[in-house]
Amino acid sequence: MQFSFDTNLNKIAEKVEANERLTFDEGVELYKTDDLNALGKLADFVRRKKHGKTTYYNVNRHFNHTNICVADCKFCGFYRRARQDDAYTHSIDEGIEIARNAVNEGATELHIVGGLNSKLPFEYYTDLFSSLKREFPRLHLKALTMVELDFFARFYKMPDEEVIEKLKAAGMDSCPGGGAEIFAEPTRSRICDHKCDGNRWLELAGKVHKAGLKTNATMLYGHIETTEDRVDHFVKLREQQDKTGGFQCFIPLAFYPPGTALSSLPGPDAMLNLKTIAVSRLMLDNFDHIKAYWVMLGLPITQTALHFGANDVDGTITDGGELTHAYSVETGGERKMTKDELISMIENAGFEAVERDTVYNRVERVAA
Numbered sequence: 001m002q003f004s005f006d007t008n009l010n011k012i013a014e015k016v017e018a019n020e021r022l023t024f025d026e027g028v029e030l031y032k033t034d035d036l037n038a039l040g041k042l043a044d045f046v047r048r049k050k051h052g053k054t055t056y057y058n059v060n061r062h063f064n065h066t067n068i069c070v071a072d073c074k075f076c077g078f079y080r081r082a083r084q085d086d087a088y089t090h091s092i093d094e095g096i097e098i099a100r101n102a103v104n105e106g107a108t109e110l111h112i113v114g115g116l117n118s119k120l121p122f123e124y125y126t127d128l129f130s131s132l133k134r135e136f137p138r139l140h141l142k143a144l145t146m147v148e149l150d151f152f153a154r155f156y157k158m159p160d161e162e163v164i165e166k167l168k169a170a171g172m173d174s175c176p177g178g179g180a181e182i183f184a185e186p187t188r189s190r191i192c193d194h195k196c197d198g199n200r201w202l203e204l205a206g207k208v209h210k211a212g213l214k215t216n217a218t219m220l221y222g223h224i225e226t227t228e229d230r231v232d233h234f235v236k237l238r239e240q241q242d243k244t245g246g247f248q249c250f251i252p253l254a255f256y257p258p259g260t261a262l263s264s265l266p267g268p269d270a271m272l273n274l275k276t277i278a279v280s281r282l283m284l285d286n287f288d289h290i291k292a293y294w295v296m297l298g299l300p301i302t303q304t305a306l307h308f309g310a311n312d313v314d315g316t317i318t319d320g321g322e323l324t325h326a327y328s329v330e331t332g333g334e335r336k337m338t339k340d341e342l343i344s345m346i347e348n349a350g351f352e353a354v355e356r357d358t359v360y361n362r363v364e365r366v367a368a
């Protein structure tokens with residue numbers, strides 16, 4: 001029997017096997033192949049070398065404190081102007097109640113992001129974090145993207161370091177990876193010209209790492225970006241990781257068009273979803289974890305992605321996650337999964353499910 005293998009990939013396969021860094025051109029070559037099986041096998045080889053059959057998940061909750069935003073991103077279906085009827089900002093007490101429900105359901109992490117809201121004082125954030133920490137000292141606050149930190153530094157006129165130190169002192173434990181979108185110009189300016197550029201996003205990630213906190217990194221794909229833009233994104237993240245080393249996880253975010261200014265676009269298909277997981281695993285040789293975000297990918301592609309380089313599926317997530325609601329794919333009508341459902345999804349795909357905390361320590365639970 002003749003097994004197919006795109007012979008253009010032979011040289012890259014040798015480099016992957018020898019643990020050698022791939023170039024920009026090789027990243028583009030990987031995207032261009034039609035041999036999805038070969039690409040998946042290469043990424044799976046690296047995934048299994050790093051993690052064996054382990055696939056991580058966590059028990060978490062999203063809290064989007066405000067949907068009021070001045071940024072006007074073309075891909076976003078979540079933001080509102082302050083005058084709109086369905087604009088909202090949660091009070092600190094509401095935040096505490098959402099966190100209390102999450103903790104009662106076993107959450108170890110609260111993922112906090114929101115719009116760039118020019119009506120809020122900086123103290124809203126420090127009060128929110130310190131109040132949450134007072135009530136739930138063991139709940140990890142994964143809070144605020146580099147775009148929010150950039151907005152705070154400019155809007156509240158503070159040096160970056162002061163913004164980061166004050167939020168860290170109040171209880172910010174790490175930062176999620178949002179706001180990275182696509183670094184390459186002119187694409188970035190076409191989809192989000194009111195927020196910080198790619199270099200600034202990377203600079204701030206470096207500063208957060210230097211302050212001793214971990215962050216994640218994302219890439220929004222499947223809109224107007226090119227293959228070269230995606231590979232450029234990986235190379236820039238890899239260079240930043242070489243410098244400051246604080247990225248824990250990369251999360252490719254599949255663009256979901258409904259309700260956005262780009263709603264006429266089809267969004268990414270299964271080929272692009274799987275290629276992006278696999279190429280990110282192969283290009284981001286200094287990232288430990290690649291997350292297949294089930295909310296965006298749906299369950300069948302998430303399971304397949306575990307064979308294409310991903311070793312994490314994120315968490316139980318969604319209640320209270322208005323932002324996620326704005327862009328989540330229909331997963332059989334579900335936008336929330338129980339821990340048992342997550343475990344079954346991972347195990348049915350042939351992997352071992354391991355509960356982690358935000359910084360990838362194993363969580364051992366005592367049976368009730």
Ligand code: V47
Pocket residue numbers: 075076077175176177178179180181216217218219220251253254255256257260293314326327
């Ligand atoms: O920055 C916005 C994206 C991000 C859409 O760090 C959209 O663990 C698809 O960053 N279609 C926020 N995506 C979410 C995020 C994230 C999610 C899960 C885990 C982590 C982590 C981070 O969502 C935004 C933007 O890139 N987004 N609109 C949309 N229509």
